[in-house]
Amino acid sequence: MEERRTNRTIWIVLGGIAVLLLGCIMGAMAGGLVGYMAGRATARVQPVPPAPIPRQEMPHMPDTLPMYGALIVDVMPDSPAERAGIRPGAIVMAVEDRALDEEYTLVDAVTEYEPGDEIVLHVYREGRREAVQVTLDGHPEFGDDVAWLGVAYRSLSRLPMNPEMPRRFERPG
Secondary structure, eight states, X not given: OHHHHHHHHHHHHHHHHHHHHHHHHHHHHHHHHHHHHHHHHHOOOOOOOOOOOOOOOOOOOXXXXXXXXXXXXXXXXXXXXXXXXXXXXOEEEEETTEEOOSSSOHHHHHHTXXXXXXXXXXXXXXXXXXXXXXXXXXETTTEEEEEEOOEEEEEEEOOOOOTTSOOTTSOOO
């Protein structure tokens, strides 16, 4: 009989704990729901204006641009390009008298020379073509054996329009 009483007491205690846990869970859910509804009713949505995007001026592009070039996007401080007056937005079209193209890039052209060599870059900037004389330095990372101009650039290529394509961008007549 004593054993039965102990079992009954254990079941009563376990039942009480289960009821308390269930009550806590239900209370938490009810409190969360009430808080959610109260917050939703009083919250006001305020739009956040987008951050301004700085405008970057692109160089004036004439209709007579060559089929390929190197658009200068960055000029390293105290580099040969900076000392020669090259600025972002300039387009290098040729080195000496050899035009840049898909097979002959600005990197290819510069690495044909030695540090200390003077070269002429044919550039398009500020609406006009110019010849700019540059004295190359040794590369800061690869040593004095490798010529360095000190620019970051993107290759530009202008593909001729296929006559079979619809002329959507031309004004009629």
